[in-house]
Amino acid sequence: xxxxxxxxxxxxxxxxxxxxxxxxxxxxxxxxxxxxxxxxxxxxxxxxxxxxxxxxxxxxxxxxxxxxxxxxxxxxxxxxxxxxxxxxxxxxxxxxxxxxxxxxxxxxxxxxxxxxxxxxxxxxxxxxxxxxxxxxxxxxxxxxxxxxxxxxxxxxxxxxxxxxxxxxxxxxxxxxxxxxxxxxxxxxxxxxxxxxxxxxxxxxxxxxxxxxxxxxxxxxxxxxxxxxxxxxxxxxxxxxxxxxxxxxxxxxxxxxxxxxxxxxxxxxxxxxxxxxxxxxxxxxxxxxxxxxxxxxxxxxxxxxxxxxxxxxxxxxxxxxxxxxxxxxxxxxxxxx
Amino acid sequence: xxxxxxxxxxxxxxxxxxxxxxxxxxxxxxxxxxxxxxxxxxxxxxxxxxxxxxxxxxxxxxxxxxxxxxxxxxxxxxxxxxxxxxxxxxxxxxxxxxxxxxxxxxxxxxxxxxxxxxxxxxxxxxxxxxxxxxxxxxxxxxxxxxxxxxxxxxxxxxxxxxxxxxxxxxxxxxxxxxxxxxxxxxxxxxxxxxxxxxxxxxxxxxxxxxxxxxxxxxxxxxxxxxxxxxxxxxxxxxxxxxxxxxxxxxxxxxxxxxxxxxxxxxxxxxxxxxxxxxxxxxxxxxxxxxxxxxxxxxxxxxxxxxxxxxxxxxxxxxxxxxxxxxxxxxxxxxxxxxxxxxxxxxxxxxxxxxxxxxxxxxxxxxxxxxxxxxxxxxxxxxxxxxxxxxxxxxxxxxxxxxxxxxxxxxxxxxxxxxxxxxxxxxxxxxxxxxxxxxxxxxxxxxxxxxxxxxxxxxxxxxxxxxxxx
Numbered sequence: 060x061x062x063x064x065x066x067x068x069x070x071x072x073x074x075x076x077x078x079x080x081x082x083x084x085x086x087x088x089x090x091x092x093x094x095x096x097x098x099x100x101x102x103x104x105x106x107x108x109x110x111x112x113x114x115x116x117x118x119x120x121x122x123x124x125x126x127x128x129x130x131x132x133x134x135x136x137x138x139x140x141x142x143x144x145x146x147x148x149x150x151x152x153x154x155x156x157x158x159x160x161x162x163x164x165x166x167x168x169x170x171x172x173x174x175x176x177x178x179x180x181x182x183x184x185x186x187x188x189x190x191x192x193x194x195x196x197x198x199x200x201x202x203x204x205x206x207x208x209x210x211x212x213x214x215x216x217x218x219x220x221x222x223x224x225x226x227x228x229x230x231x232x233x234x235x236x237x238x239x240x241x242x243x244x245x246x247x248x249x250x251x252x253x254x255x256x257x258x259x260x261x262x263x264x265x266x267x268x269x270x271x272x273x274x275x276x277x278x279x280x281x282x283x284x285x286x287x288x289x290x291x292x293x294x295x296x297x298x299x300x301x302x303x304x305x306x307x308x309x310x311x312x313x314x315x316x317x318x319x320x321x322x323x324x325x326x327x328x329x330x331x332x333x334x335x336x337x338x339x340x341x342x343x344x345x346x347x348x349x350x351x352x353x354x355x356x357x358x359x360x361x362x363x364x365x366x367x368x369x370x371x372x373x374x375x376x377x378x379x380x381x382x383x384x385x386x387x388x389x390x391x392x393x394x395x
Numbered sequence: 396x397x398x399x400x401x402x403x404x405x406x407x408x409x410x411x412x413x414x415x416x417x418x419x420x421x422x423x424x425x426x427x428x429x430x431x432x433x434x435x436x437x438x439x440x441x442x443x444x445x446x447x448x449x450x451x452x453x454x455x456x457x458x459x460x461x462x463x464x465x466x467x468x469x470x471x472x473x474x475x476x477x478x479x480x481x482x483x484x485x486x487x488x489x490x491x492x493x494x495x496x497x498x499x500x501x502x503x504x505x506x507x508x509x510x511x512x513x514x515x516x517x518x519x520x521x522x523x524x525x526x527x528x529x530x531x532x533x534x535x536x537x538x539x540x541x542x543x544x545x546x547x548x549x550x551x552x553x554x555x556x557x558x559x560x561x562x563x564x565x566x567x568x569x570x571x572x573x574x575x576x577x578x579x580x581x582x583x584x585x586x587x588x589x590x591x592x593x594x595x596x597x598x599x600x601x602x603x604x605x606x607x608x609x610x611x612x613x614x615x616x617x618x619x620x621x622x623x624x625x626x627x628x629x630x631x632x633x634x635x636x637x638x639x640x641x642x643x644x645x646x647x648x649x650x651x652x653x654x655x656x657x658x659x660x661x662x663x664x665x666x667x668x669x670x671x672x673x674x675x676x677x678x679x680x681x682x683x684x685x686x687x688x689x690x691x692x693x694x695x696x697x698x699x700x701x702x703x704x705x706x707x708x709x710x711x712x713x714x715x716x717x718x719x720x721x722x723x724x725x726x727x728x729x730x731x732x733x734x735x736x737x738x739x740x741x742x743x744x745x746x747x748x749x750x751x752x753x754x755x756x757x758x759x760x761x762x763x764x765x766x767x768x769x770x771x772x773x774x775x776x777x778x779x780x781x782x783x784x785x786x787x788x789x790x791x792x793x794x795x796x797x798x799x800x801x802x803x804x805x806x807x808x809x810x811x812x813x814x815x816x817x818x819x820x821x822x823x824x825x826x827x828x829x830x831x832x833x834x835x836x837x838x839x840x841x842x843x844x845x846x847x848x849x850x851x852x853x854x855x856x857x858x859x860x861x862x863x864x
Contacts (some may be wrong), residue, residue: 376665
């Protein structure tokens, strides 16, 4: 086994595209759940809304890429309104039911054969992201591999990563600033005790709706960055497991804390990359033994990963609902 | 249990042949696509033809159609294919048929349309019977492209005829009855513990898959070396017996989940929200565990897979559907009388209504909750077996999660009878909706129902106002 190679590949993951995209999506979920206490189990729906808002504008309407970005944001807001208006007056678990159902419905809707003309159906959308890479301020050239010590990324990813991490850090700082404003403190008050917030004359319903929209837009940006990096939009990548991975990341880092989505995402993806790299690089005998006894092979390794996500979520929610770094006082996944 | 090993050690005959046919299946699909595009029969190119110098030549093929809902090819067994003057053959469990012919030359192949399952039709009815030419030295593949729904144009949603409405009502009733069994457990668990159990749909899959397992490998199948034992210990048992075992497995899983995960969580004071996140984690864990064991491709039970529909007035149903629907009515009546007449049933309703009040009248709430989990999971398992009569799949439960939740919310979260009423309405609504919309997106109607009910009557049809808080 080549530990140097395994470590090198693992370390590059730490600032890779997955970490960036999932951290941003988790920042959105943190606004929903960590600060407001909204149970959004359909965050992947916002990722899809952002991605398709961009893709449909560019390919179907043939408008510019930059207007597409704007539409990605608009679609996310619209989705938040559709989800929030009927449910936010009700007890928290109704939002959970509706969001989990809606995110799966979006996936079915975009891959529906009749929406093929607009959304590309099951094949999805391609060739919309070129203007992003063609901008004159992009200093990286496609095809060149950039190495900084143990980190190594291809040129195409370098530009996405640069923009993505800037967006991510600015978003985190913006959310941090916002949550210490009167508006943000009202959200936290609603999270702690909605009746008390209402008694103080705050319209909890509108605050929750605004929070759903803000977190949704951040989720939409994550979706846009993801499909810009991939260069294509595939409906089936927006499956519910993404949502649950984002939840695992948020709870890992600790809900309601500024940097927890970023830290959670780094821990999660580094761990996953390490496990996968080790399993793929096992000595010949060991990997054959694994395949013969429990049928584990390259083919179903990702299934084991999702099983671990589930187990991790189960154990974290049971034993450390405040996350690894969170404190019980700030966030204890309480009833509200 | 090392799941992969039982599959490897005891390959089912049809599974083995499926593996062998993997490459021909792939090419068959390619040809099917081309055939659909051009609407003509594709000759046996190098991809589909099997050169066989020694044996006699044959006409062969595979029947399948794309299920628009799950976007997968479903094979059609039990269809009779006839080659004029040579003989007939029935498609096997893989939808494959093979008829040996005396030599090269022209033949006429006919598909007996009456043997096709309900709602499956030929895409090009004018191409039946089919004139083909068998060439020297190679077997000839024939294609009968099938579609679900009306023949002719694929996206014709059909007119509103009495016959169609009656048929869809029957299918809606069928889906509603099966859904009801899955939904009652979810609703009662919510009523007694306040927990929204997102893993409930996995209990449906669990019942389906464990019955499949017993159906093929018997009681001893878990332990590979016991397989040679006579049935019912080795070699698979009849589906009816397997369904009973599946139900017991469902009850057992329900007991285990409550006893070892959620009871301790309740006692440790884990909040309901955290418990809900736990059920989500559990749901992913179970689902991908099922995928790991079972694999991604859909299968069918070993018994009653290919049945011909019988007509009852304007409605066509297979005998297995009729039996399963009657059984689910029996089960649901039994559940209702259990809730109405027995002490435990009354206690369940009492705890669901008001837990504190029930506890203060001397009801052992933990015992009630245990029984709710056990019976709810067993009901979900039966529902899984009945749904599995059409198709067995690793993520089936998750696919109907939306429907279960729509049913439970429509009826009123926490209300046993609410789940029943809600399930029937949801089943009927989504099936009848295909009169105007594509079958592919009919499940969206459930989401619409969910949104409307939350806007106008969030407590559900049978719920009380204070439940929604």
